[in-house]
Amino acid sequence: MDFIDESRIFVKAGNGGNGCCSFRREKFIPKGGPDGGDGGKGGDVIIVASPHVNTLLDQRYHPHYRAEKGRHGEGRNCTGRSGKDLIIPVPVGTQVKDFETGDLVADLVEVDNRVILARGGKGGRGNARFATSTRQAPLYCEPGVLGEEKSYKLELKLLADVGLVGFPNAGKSTFISHVSSARPKIADYPFTTLVPNLGVVRWKGSDFVVADIPGIIEGAHTGTGLGLRFLRHIERTRIILYMVDLSPDNDRDPVNELEVLIHELGSYSESLLERKQIVVFNKCDLTDADIRAKDAVAFARSRGYPCFVASGLTGAGIDDVLNEIVKDLYEHKSEGFSPQV
């Protein structure tokens, strides 16, 4: 399935129906009074966070949304029917920005959060409303007001507790499939993962969500590889987990690999480096991994990061990683933790 995490949409609310100009005409009542009804209100366009949608794919391919018009008023004081509202379901975590100004209009962080993107026009009043004692047969009525028309930019920023950051092939997808029921593609070549995956981990009675994003490489902040496009999905995670590959086939030195990751993240956004960060030196089941880990662990510790030597394949050391995550999330939950915005 395609994963689309940004799109532009055009919304047009329904116009209000026109008021009606009409007079009561019945047998033996030659000059019945005005009885033109009001027009109905136009439908609104409303965006709603839905748990059943995962990407902005629909919005990318169908960017135009138009709510129903209000019906015109009719004689015999009949008010026109209001237009139906149009609902746009989007994934939880979608941010709505004004396309012209870039201002944030809404951040839909919880299921059922909803915002009106364009308001339907009011219906016009019918001539019955304009009758007064001195003007008993008004010949005018109001037209309906036009519905609002706007354009927005939608951006999906996944909501997860832990974001996995690492070079391609470091073993991020292997890790998430070991700890959760997510089953991303795993393979021995770079850029296997092209779209983010979320996995729910249940550990010692706590649930948390881990996001596996495509690998980043040196120069990602200038657009190399898949660039930093996907880092937006870790902007709102509580913890950043750097995954570093200890395998002897990796020609990069683990210390250097970690430094590059930190540098790339910092170039994307300094504030990411103020988050809780932990390091997992992965693939410790391979020969000589412990030798390669030695300097790297010392380096990570000197920087103050909690670090672990583990293997997503065999599961060695993974329990300690999960314990650390749960401990940190628990501390923040007790302070009223909510997703970072």
Ligand SMILES: Nc1nc2c(ncn2[C@@H]2O[C@H](COP(=O)(O)OP(=O)(O)OP(=O)(O)O)[C@@H](O)[C@H]2O)c(=O)[nH]1
């Ligand atoms: N020996 C060993 N191999 C591992 C371990 N973790 C992952 N691998 C292997 O490393 C290769 C890459 O693993 P992935 O999980 O696809 O790596 P990734 O970080 O998701 O890679 P991208 O999606 O390309 O960014 C696969 O062949 C895995 O089987 C591990 O702990 N030990």
Ligand SMILES: [Mg+2]
């Ligand atoms: Mg992967």
